[in-house]
Amino acid sequence: MVGKIIRKLRIEKGITQNELSNYLGLTPKMISFYELSERFPPYDIINKLADYFNVSTDYLLGRSDIKNPEKLLSDYSNLSTDDLKVLEECIELKIKDK
Template sequence: MTQEQLAQQLGFTRGQVSNYEQGSREPDFETLKKIADFFKVTTDYMLGRTDDPTPVDKLIELSALAGQQKFDPMKELPPEAQRSLEDFIDYLMRKYKKDH
């Protein structure tokens, strides 16, 4: 993407984009947010405060999805095997609870 294309997308001048890239000007907070939103990164990433560009809301969403997709090997077993495994777990819990 060229400076001109980025400027058009964000509603800036090419000169503004050039100044931000060269470090001769710093964007105000609203401009920084606009740029971060455009690139789908956090303002902390833009400011060099983190190496992770992923926005927090995206991390929360990914975490929730990961929680929903946990593999449960018990579900792969037939009901009789599930009951046997549950009984064995109960046995182990009782046995080691008494020892401690």
């Protein structure tokens, strides 16, 4: 799963495996191994990938569908109390539907 996510993020950003490998200090072949799930990136590479693509490590590892929860929360910091209350109610309804 991690490999598919890395590939998806790389393509979304419009960069090549070579460009990503240069940023990470790896060979393009290693990026290929990661994307094909032939190798699993070590934790330091996971952190670098998360920083580079501006996503959480949970998203990168397939544990969350939210790319960047901190950004999501900051986007709501300017909402009024009434708007936050409506948003909270919508979230509670969505959770109950599951």
